[in-house]
Amino acid sequence: MSVDPVFRLSVPPVVDAFDFARRGQVVEGAFSIHRLQRLLEGLAEQPLGEVTELSTAPASPGVVRYVIQGRRTKDDKSQLVMRVQANLVLECQRCLGPLILPIDRTTIFELVRRESDLSDDEPDEDDFDAPEQIVGSPKFDLAELLEDELILEVPYVPRHMQCPDTADLDAQADEVAGREEPPSPFAVLGQLKKGK
Numbered sequence: 001m002s003v004d005p006v007f008r009l010s011v012p013p014v015v016d017a018f019d020f021a022r023r024g025q026v027v028e029g030a031f032s033i034h035r036l037q038r039l040l041e042g043l044a045e046q047p048l049g050e051v052t053e054l055s056t057a058p059a060s061p062g063v064v065r066y067v068i069q070g071r072r073t074k075d076d077k078s079q080l081v082m083r084v085q086a087n088l089v090l091e092c093q094r095c096l097g098p099l100i101l102p103i104d105r106t107t108i109f110e111l112v113r114r115e116s117d118l119s120d121d122e123p124d125e126d127d128f129d130a131p132e133q134i135v136g137s138p139k140f141d142l143a144e145l146l147e148d149e150l151i152l153e154v155p156y157v158p159r160h161m162q163c164p165d166t167a168d169l170d171a172q173a174d175e176v177a178g179r180e181e182p183p184s185p186f187a188v189l190g191q192l193k194k195g196k
């Protein structure tokens, strides 16, 4: 039995988590990143991403897309599978220029009834498919869960692999080295000024 996804142009809803899993429900949608206040606190200014229609929701900065599916496993566990996509604008800590971080994260959550049901076992770091245990509730805020996932993706010290400015300078340096041109009058003037 498959359930058609519910499309939303808004943040994911508050749901009864176990019911959502039992019915195999799916919600899918897109919304402006400006709805996520906790995430925004730690970020550079994000562009305004207007979402008017899901099918045209661009993968541009300012917009968050998600698909969340509930399911029951063969061994009768309740799970939520969440995929979240966004392009966050960060500030590179080397050149202080803008850096766009594409995020596409899928996480499997396993619902437990109460805190005491959470497993004490250390999660297996190598097993990326291992579900993450969370406490489910009848009023479970999927938007909050999504926001937590995005916050986890923000690097502590964001940096370009190669900063655009230094890349440009390197290219210019190569060019200058390749052409043995006499110094321009302006360069000479610059040196005169410095020597003063």
Ligand SMILES: [Zn+2]
Pocket: 092, 093, 094, 095, 096, 097, 159, 160, 162, 163, 164
């Ligand atoms: Zn940089």
